[in-house]
Amino acid sequence: MKSLEGKTVLVVGVANAHSIAAGCAQAFADAGAEIAMTYVNETAKPYVQPVADAVGAKLLLPLDVEAEGQMDAVFAAIDARWGRLDVLVHSIAFCVAKDLHGRVVDCSRAGFAQAMDISVHSLIRMAQLAEPLMTKGGTILTMTYYGGEKVVDHYNIMGPVKAALEGTMRALAVELGPKGIRVNAISPGPLQTRAGSGIAHFDELIDAARSRAPEQTLVTIKDVGDVAVMLASDGMGRVTGDVTYVDGGLHVRA
Template identity: 80%
Template sequence: MTALHNGLENDRKDDALPALALKDKVALVVGVANEHSIATGCAQAFRLAGADVALTYATEKAKPFVMPVADAIGAALLLPMDVDVEGEMEAVFAAIAKRWGRLDILVHSIAYCPAGDLHGRVTDCSRAGFAQAMDISVHSLIRMARLAEPLMVQGGSILTMTYYGGEKVIDHYNIMGPVKAALEGTMRSLAVELGPKRIRVNAISPGPLNTRAGSGIAHFDELIDAARLRAPEQTLVTIEDVGHMAVMLSSDNARCVSGDTAYVDGGFHVRA
C-alpha cells in the first residue's frame, strides 16, 4: 500500500465516512488530472468506502499525473478518455462491461473553455468557444449517461460537478456561469428520464478549491479569499470533503435523492 493511501487512511479514519458504504459497487471516475483534483477526492473516498474504481486520463501527456492516483488507490482500470476523440468514451464503457458486467456509480468531473473565451466577457464569447465549452462540459455528461444506462442494471448514481457561478453571477467566472447553469438543467432532466430505472442523477457544488482547473480562472485568488471570508464556517473545503459527499450521494442511504444540487462550500451559497 502506498504512502499516499496510508496517509489518507490515517488522516480520515476518524471522520464520518461510512465504513464500506459502497462495498461491492463499481465506480467510474472521469476527470482526475492530478492528486489535487476534485475527482481524486471522489476516487479516494470511493475506495475507502469499499468500491472498485476505474479511472480515466485525458491524454498521454496527462497520464503520468493520473497514474500515481490510480496506483495509490488501487484502481482496477486506468483508461484513456478524451471526450473529443471518437470512440474513446465507448471503449471505456466497453472495458467496464467486460470486467464487471455492470456499473453502479459514474462521476463526471470535466469542464473546458478556450482561454480567450474563459477570460473575456460573456457578451464577447465566440460561437466556437461557446460550442466547445458546452460540448465538453455539458454534452459529455449526456453521452456518458447514455452509455452508463444499460450497465446500471440494478440502478445507480451519476454525479456531476458544478459551481455556485451557475446559479448567481460570480465575478470573473464569465462564460462558465452559463455553462454550469446548462449542466445543472441537464442533470435535472437526466434525473427525471433515468429515474424509472432507479438511476439517480445529482450535482455537487463545491466552493472554490486550489485545483489546476480552478487556477485557470482569472483572479482565482480573489474567489478563494471571498469564499473563506464569506462562508459561515470561514474555511475552505477540501477534495476530501467533496469525496465524502460523493460517497453519501452514491450510497443506498441516499436512494431517494435525485435531481438535487448538494453544496459543499461551508455555507457560502446562503449568503446574500
C-alpha cells in the same frame, strides 16, 4: 462492511492528485468500491497514474471526450470487466482561455460550442452509455458551481455552461429515474485545483470564500469526495435531480 463494498465506480476527470475527481476516487476506494479511472491523454497520464495506484484502480483508460470512439471504449472495458456499473462521477469542464477570461457577450461561437460539448454534452453521452450497465439502478454525479445560479465575478462564460449542466442533470434524473438511476450535482466552494487556477483573479475568489463562508474555511477535495460517497449510498436512495452544496455555507450569503 464498508458502505460501498462491491460497488463499481467510474471516475472521469482526474488531472492530478489535487483534482476534485481524485478526492472522489479516494473516498470511493475508502468506502470499499472498485475504481475505474480515465486520463485525458498521454501527457496527463503520469499525473493521473499515482492517483490510480493510490486508490487501487482496476482500470485506467484514455478518455478525451472529443476523440471519436474513446468514450465507447471506456464503457466497453467496464462491461467486459464487471458487466455493470454502479456509480459514474463526471468531473470535467473546459473552456479556451480567450473565451474563459473574456466577457460573456464576447464569447466566440466556437469557444461556446466546445465548452458546452466538453462540460455538458459529455454528461449526456456518458449517461447514455452508463444506462444499460446500471441494471440494478445506479448513481450519476456531476460537478457544478454557484456561478451557474448567480453571476460570479470572473467566472464569465462558465456560468451559463454550469447552468446548462444543472438543467441537464435534472432532465436526466427524470428520464432515468424509472430505472432506479439517480442523477445529482455537487456544488463545491472554490478549491485550489488546476482547473480553478485558470479563472482570472482566482486568488481573490479563494480569499472571499474563506472570509465569507459561515464556517470561514475552505473546502477540500476530501470534503467533496465524502459527499459523493454519501450521495451514492443506499441511504440517499430517494434523492435525485438535486444540487448538494459543499462550500461551508457560502451559498447562503447574500
